[in-house]
Amino acid sequence: MYKRILVPTDGSEITAKAVQTAVAMARLFGARIDALTVKKPFDYAGISEMAPVSPSDFQATQNRLAEQRLASIVEACAAAGVPHTVTAVEADRPHEAIIDHAQATGCELIVMASHGRRGVSALLLGSETQKVLTHSKLPVLVVR
Template identity: 55%
Template sequence: MFKRIVVPTDGSEITSKAVDTAIALAKVHGAKLYAVSVKEPFPYSAVSEMQPTPPQEFFDAQERIASTRVKAVLDAAKLAGVPCEGHTVEALHAWEAIIEHVERNEADLVVMASHGRRGVQALLLGSETQKLLTHCTIPVLVVR
């Protein structure tokens, strides 16, 4: 049924549950996984004479963090015998980068974690999962 599954990772504990679910689904369906970690862009608006972190150091750190997150998914998939590709992408909004990744890889399912924020906290912080659910044209499995 599913042949290409995208699993976004932010390295959190709840995301590891989504990764485990995505791997299990991929194994059952004989699907390929596409792991993606979204890097934050450099906050150019904060640039001043006393910028604490030079842009290249920021970019390098973001790449190291995102690559480590993706490698964890690649390792787990390999251990389970599931084919997996890993990618890091830079974006202001993670949900937009995930949808672009879905389209680029012609995915037919997204398995994503939700931190389960409710009430005012959800309103103030927003929800990447909610935005993805609103804008994505393929099924999204939300893991809590």
């Protein structure tokens, strides 16, 4: 059914449920997992003599965090015997990076987590999952 499944991660606990679901589906369908995390770009507009962190330190931290986020997916895929690739990209708008990556790599399904916010909270806070659902032409499975 699906041969490539994209699983974006922000490293949160709720994402772990989406990872478990995606890995189980991949194993069942004989699919490959594409794990993706989106790193924040450095805000060069905020640089001053009082900058709390240098661009190189910021990038090193972002790279370390990305590796940590992706490591749990690598472990889950390895334990299940599911082929996988991992990618970290830098983007201001994570939902756009997720959709672009899915299209560029030929993914057929995006599996994401939702925090389950409703009402005014969901409207005000928004979510990357909601944005992906709104803008993606690919199917999106939301795990809660």
